[in-house]
Structures are given as structure tokens and as C-alpha cells.
Amino acid sequence: MEQKDLMLRLMKYKRVLLQFKSLGLDRVYSNNLGDALEISAALVRKDFSHFKIEGNRRGGYSINRVLEKLNHLLGDSGLQEIVIVGCGNLGKALLNHDYIREGFRIAAGFDINPSQAELNNIPLYPLEILKPYVLEHHIDVGIIAVPVSSAMQTAEMMINCGIKGILNFAPLQLKSREECRIHNVNIGLEIENLFFMVNQSEKKDARSIG
Amino acid sequence: MEQKDLMLRLMKYKRVLLQFKSLGLDRVYSNNLGDALEISAALVRKDFSHFKIEGNRRGGYSINRVLEKLNHLLGDSGLQEIVIVGCGNLGKALLNHDYIREGFRIAAGFDINPSQAELNNIPLYPLEILKPYVLEHHIDVGIIAVPVSSAMQTAEMMINCGIKGILNFAPLQLKSREECRIHNVNIGLEIENLFFMVNQSEKKDARSIG
DNA sequence: TAGATTGTTAATCGATTAACAATC
DNA sequence: TAGATTGTTAATCGATTAACAATC
Known part of the structure; x- marks a missing residue:
């Protein structure tokens, strides 16, 4: 912590x-x-x-x-730019949101096979050009929104492109390394945790009643 | 913690x-x-x-x-069931994933105006019937995947239905209460945090070189 | 002045770790 | 037996809080 x-x-x-x-x-x-x-x-x-x-x-x-x-x-470093890899439902959800107020902007989306050329005015590119894009635009941070089956290799590729921070939404725990910080958003764990807490407080209620 | x-x-x-x-x-x-x-x-x-x-x-x-x-x-309490409120891109992304291995199942999705009757074999219902559904199926936990503008009132409604645990994906901080535990997944904060960490370690690198 | 709020010190609290005896 | 690993105690460490003097 x-x-x-x-x-x-x-x-x-x-x-x-x-x-x-x-x-x-x-x-x-x-x-x-x-x-x-x-x-x-x-x-x-x-x-x-x-x-x-x-x-x-x-x-x-x-x-x-x-x-x-x-x-x-x-770090009052102006508007920072990020990329999203994976433009399925989750990627689209993220692309549709405006993060300007939060101090960053989604510069582009990448997908093995983009279903459209742009979304919400953000260009979508095939995965092959991730590396040149990241290098040219000096992207430091990216989001993984691909299926779990390709998440590991996606992370590998992003790190290989020089990305230094990853927010991973695929349901597997990716480990940070020296050269790249990875944060995992684990929806399953969060829900499990909620169930646990809810059950806890139910038990507590029952106790205080009984 | x-x-x-x-x-x-x-x-x-x-x-x-x-x-x-x-x-x-x-x-x-x-x-x-x-x-x-x-x-x-x-x-x-x-x-x-x-x-x-x-x-x-x-x-x-x-x-x-x-x-x-x-x-x-x-709490080896078998397969628990949850609901998702909001079936836009994010809701759909969540509905499309199989959480069985994580010990729970999405029982239904709710939306003001569902675009289809089901998705991934999960029924989608109009928001009006959330309360009877939650009561009938004894749902304890739900996910908020609605736009930020309606998130607060959605939370209110869910709590009113008797839901005791909420995972909120809308970009605003909802506070837990006695009767309902709320966890917020704040993507903006996560990304901001990544930028901070990445910049930190860059500074550190520069220092150790210089 | 009286009242309220900061800034800071010392106390508390809890989580984590070091280290080692117990023991398989 | 020698070696390895647990289980546990005591030490450490850091974060948080209580409390109050300083001061606006």
C-alpha cells in the first residue's frame, strides 16, 4: 500500500x-x-x-x-495520451467515454481486425502498426481490453513497444516488471469480495438480532 | 485496508x-x-x-x-447470482464474459430500453421490473454500468430494491452505506495513477544516470 | 477576546517481517 | 542424522489518530 x-x-x-x-x-x-x-x-x-x-x-x-x-x-504535464488494445465491447465502452477532464485522452484503439475506421472520433488501427504508432506518438500508457486468451501476449507486445504502464482488464493477474508497471482490474475478485462482505454483514446482523 | x-x-x-x-x-x-x-x-x-x-x-x-x-x-455458498444494470457497451462486455469459474453468474441484465431480449443466453429486461426480479431471485449484488448521468439514481434504485453490494463502473465515487456496500472501479484514477508511477520511475532513471 | 482550525508531536494501532525453535 | 520448512514470537515499520499548543 x-x-x-x-x-x-x-x-x-x-x-x-x-x-x-x-x-x-x-x-x-x-x-x-x-x-x-x-x-x-x-x-x-x-x-x-x-x-x-x-x-x-x-x-x-x-x-x-x-x-x-x-x-x-x-505532474501537471498537460494532456497525456493513451492507447487501447482490443476494440470489442469493453474497448468500445472505454473509447466512448471522454476522459479529458481526468487529464488524459485516448489517442487510438488497436485491434487484430478493427470493425470500423474510427469510433467517437478516435481512429482504430490494426494491431500491426501498434509499435510505430507508440514510438511516433510517445505513448507511455495503454489499456488491455482483449480476451483473456490473448492478454498475455498482448502485454508482451505492448511492453515490447516501449509502453511503461498498463491497465489490464483481462481476467488474469499480470505481474509488473522493472520496465512496465501493470495494474490489474479484476472484476471477478471485486464481485467475490462484495459477496464476502455482504455475507459478513448479514451474519453480523443475524448475531445482533439473535 | x-x-x-x-x-x-x-x-x-x-x-x-x-x-x-x-x-x-x-x-x-x-x-x-x-x-x-x-x-x-x-x-x-x-x-x-x-x-x-x-x-x-x-x-x-x-x-x-x-x-x-x-x-x-x-463462503462456499455455491453459485451466486448477480445482475447488471446498464446494457450499453460496458454492460455487454460484462454480459459476454463467463464468470462461472469465479463462483458467480450473471442472472440478468437491465436497461431502460434493452436493445435485444437476451445476450449470451442471459435475459435482458426493462429497468421497471428490476425490483420484482431482485426480490424474487434474492439478488444481493449488482453491477452499475450506466452512464455517469444516471449512476446516482441507479444506485438509489438498486439499494431500494434491497441490493446489498454494488460494483460501480460509472466515473463517480459512490459512498457505501450501512445497508449497501459500494465498491467503485475508477478507470480515470487508475490511469492517472499509472501516469504518476511511470513518470516517477522515469525521474528515478534519469537521476541514476545523471 | 472568544472561537475555530491548523500544524505537529507523541501515542496508538495494526500489518508485516525477521528469526529461530520445533519438527517432519 | 542432516536438511528443510513450518509455526510463532518478538521486533520493526509505517500509517493513522488523538490531542493540543500555536495562531488566525
Whole structure:
């Protein structure tokens, strides 16, 4: 967990602050952010003070000031571009969503055999040209949305193209390596986990009733 | 983290053990499992001993024995059923996948206006009949795969139907409540996080070269 | 001033690891 | 027996929280 959690928290602060700002707010207190992220106010203050994000002992934190600092910390590197490999239903779902507000853009989709030339104004290319495309456009991050049967070899290919970060949706655990960080989104595990938690709390309820 | 992480680890043990078993293995050592999960062997032993899963001081753990215990711990409750609300591209992608091996099954899909009567042998129904369906089939868990604009009200509706666990794919953070546990899959955050990590390690590389 | 909130220190808490005796 | 691996204890480590002085 450690560092990863902290960074995720910073990103969440950022999102919440943007939301607050869009609501017309100027300043926040540590407890507002704590509530929004479901963490303690002390932790918010600790995080901020750790990164020298300063507030005012009476008036809390200036949203703009905090956002400035967060952008700096998280790499205010403009609009980043990613690719999606696999343009089946899942790939299409991802291609149809606009991620600009999240700070990145899907530059292109790749598929062994694209069913159309573009989708949502994003070009779809055959897999063969992945490497030249990634090199030319300096793509660092990509999403795997292919069937599980070809996921491993897709990851291999992407790493071979020089991609350094992969979000994998295929239901198998791919391991990160020195040269490429891989995060797995495992829907099956998530659902299993939900069932477990739900059953837990049912048992607890039963106990407290009985 | 805490409990949630431990349970996720138990689920991962299970998956890895099933894989080992399918490869013909009979026994594992704590360090095999540690390697597979990228955790320490000590933690594996600690976890197992915590749940009274016993091994043999020379021959490691019997895979079947461990699986038996894990199934018991994780709730060996047969095949559970879930519903999907939202049958656009994302919903279709989920409907097209077979989760039987993961211990659950998608019983039905729901949409304001289903484009077809079934998909992958799974019936698709209009949203109006969600409540009677959930009640009749005792559905505990569901997936939100609707656009962000209707996600909040969809969650409300599902909770109102008595659903106790939700996996939310819409890009907004829904909060868990007493009566319903909600897990959010936030693709934007994941990608942002990847960019951050990738940039981090690039900086590190540059430093070690310079 | 009185009141509220930050910033920070010390305490707590829990998860992970090191290490080794027990034992197969 | 010699060697290897578990099971467990004590140590470590880090994250989170409590609490309060500083201060706006």
C-alpha cells in the first residue's frame, strides 16, 4: 500500500477540490475533505503538511492554492495520451467515454481486425502498426481490453513497444516488471469480495438480532 | 485496508492454488504462494496459521486441504447470482464474459430500453421490473454500468430494491452505506495513477544516470 | 477576546517481517 | 542424522489518530 495509497489520496483530493470549486467554493477545511474521502481530518492535515501545502489557522485551505500544489505534485504535464488494445465491447465502452477532464485522452484503439475506421472520433488501427504508432506518438500508457486468451501476449507486445504502464482488464493477474508497471482490474475478485462482505454483514446482523 | 486486504489475499491464494492444482501439483510451500502473490512467505504462513490452516513442517501445505479451508472461510455458498444494470457497451462486455469459474453468474441484465431480449443466453429486461426480479431471485449484488448521468439514481434504485453490494463502473465515487456496500472501479484514477508511477520511475532513471 | 482550525508531536494501532525453535 | 520448512514470537515499520499548543 504505502506510497501508492498516498498518491491515490492526493488524486482524490484533487477531484473533490475541483468539484467544490465548480460549486463556487473558495476554501475548505480539513474536515470537509476528510468527510468527502471518508478519512480523518487529521490525516488530511498530515498529508498536506507533508507536502508543504499550507492553510490558514482560521480559514482553512484555499482551494486554488491546494490545487496548484497538487497539480505540481501529481505532474501537471498537460494532456497525456493513451492507447487501447482490443476494440470489442469493453474497448468500445472505454473509447466512448471522454476522459479529458481526468487529464488524459485516448489517442487510438488497436485491434487484430478493427470493425470500423474510427469510433467517437478516435481512429482504430490494426494491431500491426501498434509499435510505430507508440514510438511516433510517445505513448507511455495503454489499456488491455482483449480476451483473456490473448492478454498475455498482448502485454508482451505492448511492453515490447516501449509502453511503461498498463491497465489490464483481462481476467488474469499480470505481474509488473522493472520496465512496465501493470495494474490489474479484476472484476471477478471485486464481485467475490462484495459477496464476502455482504455475507459478513448479514451474519453480523443475524448475531445482533439473535 | 486491513480486513479487506486479508480477504482479498485469501481469494488470491485460492485462485493461485486452483491454478497449481490444474497443473497437477499436490503441495505448495509458503514461498511458492509468496512468490505468486508478490508477498513474503512469512505473511503466507501467518495468514494460514491465523485461520488454522496447517501444513507439514517438511512437506509444506496440501493444496486440497488448504482449498477446502479457504472455501469454507470465503463462503462456499455455491453459485451466486448477480445482475447488471446498464446494457450499453460496458454492460455487454460484462454480459459476454463467463464468470462461472469465479463462483458467480450473471442472472440478468437491465436497461431502460434493452436493445435485444437476451445476450449470451442471459435475459435482458426493462429497468421497471428490476425490483420484482431482485426480490424474487434474492439478488444481493449488482453491477452499475450506466452512464455517469444516471449512476446516482441507479444506485438509489438498486439499494431500494434491497441490493446489498454494488460494483460501480460509472466515473463517480459512490459512498457505501450501512445497508449497501459500494465498491467503485475508477478507470480515470487508475490511469492517472499509472501516469504518476511511470513518470516517477522515469525521474528515478534519469537521476541514476545523471 | 472568544472561537475555530491548523500544524505537529507523541501515542496508538495494526500489518508485516525477521528469526529461530520445533519438527517432519 | 542432516536438511528443510513450518509455526510463532518478538521486533520493526509505517500509517493513522488523538490531542493540543500555536495562531488566525
